[in-house]
Amino acid sequence: MVAVEKKSKPRVGFFGMTSCKGCYFQFLLLGKKLIDIFDSLEIEHFWMLKEDNELGEFDIAIMDGAVSNKDNAEFVRKVREKSRYLIAYGTCACFGGIPALRNDVSGFHEKVYGKPIKLKPLQNVDPLDMHVKVDYHMVGCPVNEQELLNVLRDLLLGKRPGEPDYPVCVDCKKAGIRCLFKDGIPCMGPVTIGGCGAPCPASRSPCDGCRGKLPDANWGSEYDLMLEHGLTKDHIIQKFAKYARIAKPGRVKGK
Amino acid sequence: MSRKTYSLDELTKVEGHAKLHVELDGKTVKRAELSVFEPSRYFEALVIGKSYQEVPSISQRICGICSVVHTVTSIKAIENAMGVKISKQTADLRRLLLCSSTIHSHTAHLFFFAAPDYLGFDDVIELARKKREYLDLAIELQRLSSGIVKTIGGRSLHPVTPCVGGFHSVPKKADISNMIRDFERIKDLSVKAAKMFMSFRPPKLENRTEYLGLAGKGEYPLYDGEISALASDGFRPEDYMKNIEEEVIFRSSAKYTKFRGKPYMVGALSRLNNNHEYMSSTAKGLLKRSGLHVPCYSPFMNNFAQSLELVHFSDVALDLLRRYEENGMKEERIDIKPRKGEGFAACEAPRGILIHHYRFDSNGKAAFANIITPTCQNVRNMEYDMQKLIPAIVNKPDSKVKRILEMLIRAYDPCFSCSTHFLDLDIRKLKKH
Numbered sequence: 195m196v197a198v199e200k201k202s203k204p205r206v207g208f209f210g211m212t213s214c215k216g217c218y219f220q221f222l223l224l225g226k227k228l229i230d231i232f233d234s235l236e237i238e239h240f241w242m243l244k245e246d247n248e249l250g251e252f253d254i255a256i257m258d259g260a261v262s263n264k265d266n267a268e269f270v271r272k273v274r275e276k277s278r279y280l281i282a283y284g285t286c287a288c289f290g291g292i293p294a295l296r297n298d299v300s301g302f303h304e305k306v307y308g309k310p311i312k313l314k315p316l317q318n319v320d321p322l323d324m325h326v327k328v329d330y331h332m333v334g335c336p337v338n339e340q341e342l343l344n345v346l347r348d349l350l351l352g353k354r355p356g357e358p359d360y361p362v363c364v365d366c367k368k369a370g371i372r373c374l375f376k377d378g379i380p381c382m383g384p385v386t387i388g389g390c391g392a393p394c395p396a397s398r399s400p401c402d403g404c405r406g407k408l409p410d411a412n413w414g415s416e417y418d419l420m421l422e423h424g425l426t427k428d429h430i431i432q433k434f435a436k437y438a439r440i441a442k443p444g445r446v447k448g449k
Numbered sequence: 450m451s452r453k454t455y456s457l458d459e460l461t462k463v464e465g466h467a468k469l470h471v472e473l474d475g476k477t478v479k480r481a482e483l484s485v486f487e488p489s490r491y492f493e494a495l496v497i498g499k500s501y502q503e504v505p506s507i508s509q510r511i512c513g514i515c516s517v518v519h520t521v522t523s524i525k526a527i528e529n530a531m532g533v534k535i536s537k538q539t540a541d542l543r544r545l546l547l548c549s550s551t552i553h554s555h556t557a558h559l560f561f562f563a564a565p566d567y568l569g570f571d572d573v574i575e576l577a578r579k580k581r582e583y584l585d586l587a588i589e590l591q592r593l594s595s596g597i598v599k600t601i602g603g604r605s606l607h608p609v610t611p612c613v614g615g616f617h618s619v620p621k622k623a624d625i626s627n628m629i630r631d632f633e634r635i636k637d638l639s640v641k642a643a644k645m646f647m648s649f650r651p652p653k654l655e656n657r658t659e660y661l662g663l664a665g666k667g668e669y670p671l672y673d674g675e676i677s678a679l680a681s682d683g684f685r686p687e688d689y690m691k692n693i694e695e696e697v698i699f700r701s702s703a704k705y706t707k708f709r710g711k712p713y714m715v716g717a718l719s720r721l722n723n724n725h726e727y728m729s730s731t732a733k734g735l736l737k738r739s740g741l742h743v744p745c746y747s748p749f750m751n752n753f754a755q756s757l758e759l760v761h762f763s764d765v766a767l768d769l770l771r772r773y774e775e776n777g778m779k780e781e782r783i784d785i786k787p788r789k790g791e792g793f794a795a796c797e798a799p800r801g802i803l804i805h806h807y808r809f810d811s812n813g814k815a816a817f818a819n820i821i822t823p824t825c826q827n828v829r830n831m832e833y834d835m836q837k838l839i840p841a842i843v844n845k846p847d848s849k850v851k852r853i854l855e856m857l858i859r860a861y862d863p864c865f866s867c868s869t870h871f872l873d874l875d876i877r878k879l880k881k882h
Contacts, residue, residue, distance in 0.1 A: 213513070214513040215513040216513020216606050217513065219513050219606060222591060225588045229581075232574050237574060242562075243574060244572045245565075245571040292495070295507070296494065336604075336607060393599075397609060397610050399610050400617075429500045433503070
């Protein structure tokens with residue numbers, strides 16, 4: 195599959211909806227590579243960096259954030275119609291992320307704003323592919339900026355980028371990181387989509403599951419391990435449902 | 450009556466989504482309202498019922514650019530609620546983390562968002578094509594400062610090592626020498642940046658307001674201290690509710706605040722106004738050389754204040770690191786017994802005072818949360834500044850007026866996703882009959 199025509203510079207749009215905008219900032223971390231990106235891509239839309247932003251046609255659309263209201267839902271549909279290749283950028287876009295925790299809370303408006311006020315009716319916070327077809331799920335809270343670079347390079351070369359399908363444990367083994375369970379620290383690595391390079395276990399902090407649920411993970415075994423390591427049932431459930439309420443992206447609804 | 454409307458669909462080069470609505474009758478400003486349109490994410494409700502261990506990593510997702518200070522403030526408030534005492538090393542490491550993340554955030558704002566305005570470019574992409582050396586400076590500062598956040602925090606965004614009671618792991622001795630080398634380089638580049646921002650000529654505006662910032666013990670604090678006000682008495686973080694009123698505004702998803710009934714400013718300029726005498730000698734030298742009179746009442750000078758802070762916080766960080774150069778840092782054991790309680794904490798985020806306030810039940814589950822972010826505090830003052838600024842610039846061409854108003858909002862380094870929440874500018878001129 196050739197996603198991008200080679201004859202001219204690909205037209206790229208960065209878009210954001212409901213998120214913390216952290217994945218945008220990950221993009222700025224590309225440092226000197228940013229100059230190559232500015233040279234090889236035509237960035238047509240990027241609210242955070244550009245004065246004039248046109249909603250034209252895009253070869254690659256990079257969409258950050260979840261769908262949390264009607265405006266978001268309409269916006270992602272519009273961007274999808276105008277784009278040849280759509281990247282769900284970050285865990286919020288792929289799974290709903292932390293904002294989707296609100297789907298479980300009742301009366302949250304009153305809890306935050308004090309009294310009920312008239313607002314547009316609130317809907318659940320959804321991943322993008324509950325509304326449109328997504329071509330690539332770039333998971334992570336935040337995304338790994340190297341993965342973005344690799345995906346953009348693949349697309350420029352006319353290759354179809356592949357999504358990681360292995361747990362964070364593989365990243366730990368590759369990097370020679372000692373298993374945290376061996377030191378009695380409960381970790382979400384075995385059930386979490388890898389490809390991040392395991393920065394958290396590398397600093398002796400347990401994987402928190404921010405890249406979402408690995409589709410064929412053994413949840414029962416992870417549950418037992420967490421219990422053995424002293425977490426309460428309630429706390430384990432909180433951990434399992436923290437970033438990704440939906441187990442596998444890409445299966446929900448086609449365009 | 451003829452009515453003229455001109456609008457700008459988005460305030461760009463800021464973090465998050467907001468909209469500006471201005472109505473003029475001749476030279477009189479009838480309305481100057483800034484509304485935040487970032488979708489509400491209800492963080493204060495999201496944490497309820499969650500284990501205290503999960504609260505900081507949820508709270509840090511309020512904001513992608515100041516996730517470090519949200520993490521640290523959240524942890525500090527939890528420790529306050531549970532009576533956890535931390536070591537001096539932990540406090541120092543948190544100060545160091547805040548210095549590096551403030552430098553990271555300031556450089557992103559100063560170079561990628563604010564400076565193209567002053568240099569007459571549309572955006573950083575145009576700037577990158579025409580003034581490469583300038584972008585090189587920005588990229589190097591970003592690389593070094595985010596690298597340090599990663600060394601201490603485990604990741605350069607949404608840090609993972611800080612936890613209730615301390616750190617999951619601390620920098621190794623070699624990391625400390627590398628950080629000293631990097632901060633020395635950051636300081637040299639920061640002096641260049643401060644001289645650059647010193648040479649810019651922002652629009653003129655003097656608008657005296659109240660300036661709130663942390664202060665205490667003869668320092669220019671980020672991590673602790675009481676909240677001090679330039680022209681009146683300060684207060685302790687736990688008394689914030691008695692001094693800062695939060696208002697729910699129908700047109701906005703952010704809650705706006707006032708200090709004892711009046712608008713006020715937080716951020717680099719407020720810190721400078723409150724604490725300039727405690728800046729490092731290099732930063733003080735640059736301030737003197739700029740000829741800027743402090744206290745300074747021009748919100749546009751917030752950008753220059755940020756550039757001075759780059760220098761100051763590199764000095765603070767170097768001073769902290771050198772204390773650990775010889776003996777290194779020790780891995781500390783953390784043992785927390787959750788208990789029922791209420792906790793408050795205030796830190797200086799890059800954009801100003803950040804308050805976290807929680808209550809926990811005896812199992813350590815969050816029962817209540819309230820978070821006051823800097824942009825929520827600044828919105829009222831932005832409106833107050835616009836009231837004063839618009840009559841002076843109203844005779845300029847429409848495009849110029851829009852550009853100056855955008856520069857004003859941007860000078861505050863607003864973080865609309867923090868405040869819950871891009872700018873549609875809708876200016877209506879109501880001409881006289």
